[in-house]
Amino acid sequence: MCVCEALSASGYDKAGDFVLDAKTMSPAPPDPLFNEKLTTIVKVVVLAPMAEALDYALPVGMSLAAGEHVIVPLGHAKVRGLVIGFETPEAHEDLSRIKGVLAKLDDPIVPEASLTFWLWAAGWTLTPPGIFLNGCLRALKIPRAAPKQGYVLTDEQPARQKIRMTKARQAVLDTALVPMGLCDLAMAAGVSTGVVSALEKEGVLHKVDLAREEVWPQPNPDFAPARLNDSQGAAHQLLRMEQDKHAFAPVLLDGVTGSGKTEVYLESVADLLRSDPDAQVLILLPEIALTQAVLGRLEARFGVEVAQWHANISNGNRRRIWEGVAKGHVRLVVGARSALFLPYQRLGLIVVDEEHDGSYKQEEGARYHARDLAVFRARLDGAMVILASATPSLETLTNAEKGRYAWIRLEQRHGTAQLPDISLIDMKVHTPAKGGRGEQMWLSDTLVGEIIATLRRQEQVLLFLNRRGYAPLVLCKACGEKMTSPNTDSWLVEHRASGRLVCHLTGFSMRKPKTCPHCGAQDSLISVGPGVERILEEVHARFPEARAEVFSSDTTPDAASSASLIKRIEDNEIDIIIATQAAAKGHNFPNLTLVGIVDADLGLKGGDLRAAERTFQLLAQATGRAGRKLKPGKAVLQTYTPEHPVMQALAHQDRDAFYAYESMSREIAKFPPFGRLAALILSAKDQNLLNRFSRELALFIPNTEGVDVYGPADAPLALVRGQWRKRFLVRADRNRDLQAFVNHWLAAIKRPNAIRLVVDIDPYSFL
Numbered sequence: 059m060c061v062c063e064a065l066s067a068s069g070y071d072k073a074g075d076f077v078l079d080a081k082t083m084s085p086a087p088p089d090p091l092f093n094e095k096l097t098t099i100v101k102v103v104v105l106a107p108m109a110e111a112l113d114y115a116l117p118v119g120m121s122l123a124a125g126e127h128v129i130v131p132l133g134h135a136k137v138r139g140l141v142i143g144f145e146t147p148e149a150h151e152d153l154s155r156i157k158g159v160l161a162k163l164d165d166p167i168v169p170e171a172s173l174t175f176w177l178w179a180a181g182w183t184l185t186p187p188g189i190f191l192n193g194c195l196r197a198l199k200i201p202r203a204a205p206k207q208g209y210v211l212t213d214e215q216p217a218r219q220k221i222r223m224t225k226a227r228q229a230v231l232d233t234a235l236v237p238m239g240l241c242d243l244a245m246a247a248g249v250s251t252g253v254v255s256a257l258e259k260e261g262v263l264h265k266v267d268l269a270r271e272e273v274w275p276q277p278n279p280d281f282a283p284a285r286l287n288d289s290q291g292a293a294h295q296l297l298r299m300e301q302d303k304h305a306f307a308p309v310l311l312d313g314v315t316g317s318g319k320t321e322v323y324l325e326s327v328a329d330l331l332r333s334d335p336d337a338q339v340l341i342l343l344p345e346i347a348l349t350q351a352v353l354g355r356l357e358a359r360f361g362v363e364v365a366q367w368h369a370n371i372s373n374g375n376r377r378r379i380w381e382g383v384a385k386g387h388v389r390l391v392v393g394a395r396s397a398l399f400l401p402y403q404r405l406g407l408i409v410v411d412e413e414h415d416g417s418y419k420q421e422e423g424a425r426y427h428a429r430d431l432a433v434f435r436a437r438l439d440g441a442m443v444i445l446a447s448a449t450p451s452l453e454t455l456t457n458a459e460k461g462r463y464a465w466i467r468l469e470q471r472h473g474t475a476q477l478p479d480i481s482l483i484d485m486k487v488h489t490p491a492k493g494g495r496g497e498q499m500w501l502s503d504t505l506v507g508e509i510i511a512t513l514r515r516q517e518q519v520l521l522f523l524n525r526r527g528y529a530p531l532v533l534c535k536a537c538g539e540k541m542t543s544p545n546t547d548s549w550l551v552e553h554r555a556s557g558r559l560v561c562h563l564t565g566f567s568m569r570k571p572k573t574c575p576h577c578g579a580q581d582s583l584i585s586v587g588p589g590v591e592r593i594l595e596e597v598h599a600r601f602p603e604a605r606a607e608v609f610s611s612d613t614t615p616d617a618a619s620s621a622s623l624i625k626r627i628e629d630n631e632i633d634i635i636i637a638t639q640a641a642a643k644g645h646n647f648p649n650l651t652l653v654g655i656v657d658a659d660l661g662l663k664g665g666d667l668r669a670a671e672r673t674f675q676l677l678a679q680a681t682g683r684a685g686r687k688l689k690p691g692k693a694v695l696q697t698y699t700p701e702h703p704v705m706q707a708l709a710h711q712d713r714d715a716f717y718a719y720e721s722m723s724r725e726i727a728k729f730p731p732f733g734r735l736a737a738l739i740l741s742a743k744d745q746n747l748l749n750r751f752s753r754e755l756a757l758f759i760p761n762t763e764g765v766d767v768y769g770p771a772d773a774p775l776a777l778v779r780g781q782w783r784k785r786f787l788v789r790a791d792r793n794r795d796l797q798a799f800v801n802h803w804l805a806a807i808k809r810p811n812a813i814r815l816v817v818d819i820d821p822y823s824f825l
């Protein structure tokens with residue numbers, strides 16, 4: 059496709075964000091050769107929303123390789139692009155319209171395996187490659203730090219002969235044979251920095267840029283090996299057997315909470331670092347808070363600070379790590395889902411810890427599932443991928459059961475630690491009494507009794523409620539009006555700590571009003587239902603002596619604050635932790651012995667496909683925080699549906715029963731993992747236009763065996779920020795090419811520009 063066609067086809071007229079600053083380009087290259095002398099056509103993915111790579115001429119005197127960064131003309135703009143391949147001119151119909159590559163940039167080349175992976179991932183998620191690559195290359199928009207300067211001898215003998223020579227000066231001359239920084243040189247020569255500066259003034263030394271190559275301290279696999287217990291040792295041996303295949307090896311590391319999965323996979327990381335000096339390792343974690351906890355363990359195990367990659371690192375580090383990974387200098391990375399798209403040369407091992415976790419699904423921009431893509435990346439590199447969890451996703455468990463993945467189990471907690479006893483409290487019978495001022499309370503007498511006993515033993519309590527803020531709903535008791543976000547189908551959540559009503563969907567917030575905005579009644583707004591802040595209030599009222607704190611994304615907005623809260627819990631400075639899911643997984647708090655689930659039914663409401671599975675996983679993980687070291691743990695679940703299969707499986711520690719039930723119901727419906735799904739989400743300001751187009755799109759649904767399309771239906775969130783929303787759900791048998799079906803369907807009808815379309819392959823959110 060030529061540039062002009064591409065431009066008009068994409069409706070892309072402003073280069074906007076993608077235009078490059080001319081200053082960052084290398085000096086002007088020679089003019090490109092056209093037509094008769096053209097020997098090579100370069101295929102470039104420009105960082106713009108285009109469906110295909112574009113063709114450019116390779117100028118005389120420029121050499122390029124796939125994975126190199128270039129500046130190319132696009133319409134009247136100059137834009138950044140990535141070279142993805144070459145073609146001979148014979149393959150091309152209209153050479154007269156081809157423009158030349160303008161410049162080559164000196165950013166590190168993207169290794170072939172990473173380039174292949176990125177392009178594949180773009181296709182898989184039905185994202186235009188330029189948009190996808192723009193995300194992968196974002197770190198390169200950060201300006202490089204200016205290079206450090208050093209000193210080295212000039213070639214000019216006369217200058218040397220003219221100066222007054224001293225012993226100190228001679229020492230510098232003898233040392234400055236290679237460029238060195240001021241302090242390093244002075245120290246090596248045993249003189250003051252003044253001597254060095256003086257020699258520069260006299261023209262004997264001159265300043266040069268020091269090489270950019272950064273030295274990354276290498277993780278030492280033998281720094282502090284773990285002493286694995288017998289079953290961990292056996293699991294490690296099995297992993298080693300998989301690793302020794304030197305081929306794609308997906309493994310489910312399935313061990314109960316606290317069994318030491320982390321200890322085991324760190325030994326596999328060590329094995330790889332030891333046996334393959336070129337390979338790189340990636341450890342993926344679902345939350346930044348968890349990254350902080352694991353970083354300390356990595357440093358203790360490998361003796362160096364390990365590179366971390368997530369939304370919360372500084373720009374400088376972002377650029378350094380990106381470059382270090384591309385050059386193969388950074389061998390071990392720990393990070394959140396986007397770390398999968400660093401430019402690794404060759405990954406020898408990927409660990410996806412807490413593989414079942416919903417945060418691996420990216421819900422904005424290119425919608426991808428990092429666990430699934432990690433498996434693909436491992437296949438590409440012929441590597442091992444370890445999926446670790448105490449509560450695997452049904453997808454992964456089914457793959458293990460069918461023998462597609464190796465399945466390694468750890469059935470017991472490490473040492474003397476036991477899984478906690480779990481009891482159910484039927485809240486229909488044990489309704490909490492009202493407080494002294496008639497206010498509603500949320501903790502039942504049984505749970506309160508357990509908390510008192512735990513505090514008496516000077517042990518810690520975790521109360522789990524997966525709801526941020528004070529109350530999920532504010533309504534007017536005079537007129538019944540519910541406070542909602544403007545032009546959005548979403549309740550405003552009351553946050554007392556900040557005194558605001560907040561929309562968790564759009565980020566809108568306002569001060570809580572004194573009068574009802576609907577009927578004007580005074581002080582008529584009441585808070586309905588509990589969030590963690592409200593539980594904190596109740597805890598303060600009931601246990602005034604206890605030190606209680608909330609652990610949620612509001613109280614730990616960044617890596618530093620979560621690291622410090624985790625430390626204070628470990629140091630026993632907090633007695634009662636009131637936590638959302640941010641804190642309920644992965645952590646090891648040795649003195650924590652009681653977990654109370656305030657509302658075990660919460661995740662089951664409003665149910666989507668995975669509601670039961672997710673609730674089971676979340677509650678198994680949360681209760682799994684109790685009794686992980688020497689002291690036995692206990693968990694109490696408050697529920698209105700004790701008979702529900704999720705509650706029964708939890709109470710009887712019968713994971714298999716739950717998965718069997720869940721698997722059967724999905725198989726009957728041919729839902730994942732027994733079929734594949736894609737969601738199409740259409741949105742527009744104009745509701746009539748949206749309705750009309752949705753109906754029209756439905757007329758074009760291709761008739762394909764093994765594929766069903768449901769919709770159009772109003773999305774459960776039918777209005778967001780003034781945009782109306784409709785959804786289609788596509789279900790396909792496992793052996794159907796879902797992406798091809800969607801592409802084929804969408805190609806049949808032109809979509810008006812006023813309608814936005816998002817395609818979500820393997821959706822996890824159905825809102």
Ligand SMILES: Nc1ncnc2c1ncn2[C@@H]1O[C@H](COP(=O)(O)OP(=O)(O)OP(=O)(O)O)[C@@H](O)[C@H]1O
Pocket residue numbers: 284285286287290313314315316317318319320321322447448472643644645646682686
């Ligand atoms: N072999 C071992 N030697 C010493 N301590 C161990 C050993 N194995 C596990 N532990 C300790 O037991 C606790 C639980 O281990 P770890 O965090 O690795 O478990 P996990 O299986 O990853 O747990 P979860 O799935 O709940 O996150 C940690 O404090 C860990 O240091």
Ligand SMILES: [Zn+2]
Pocket residue numbers: 534535536537538539574575576577578579582
């Ligand atoms: Zn009112």
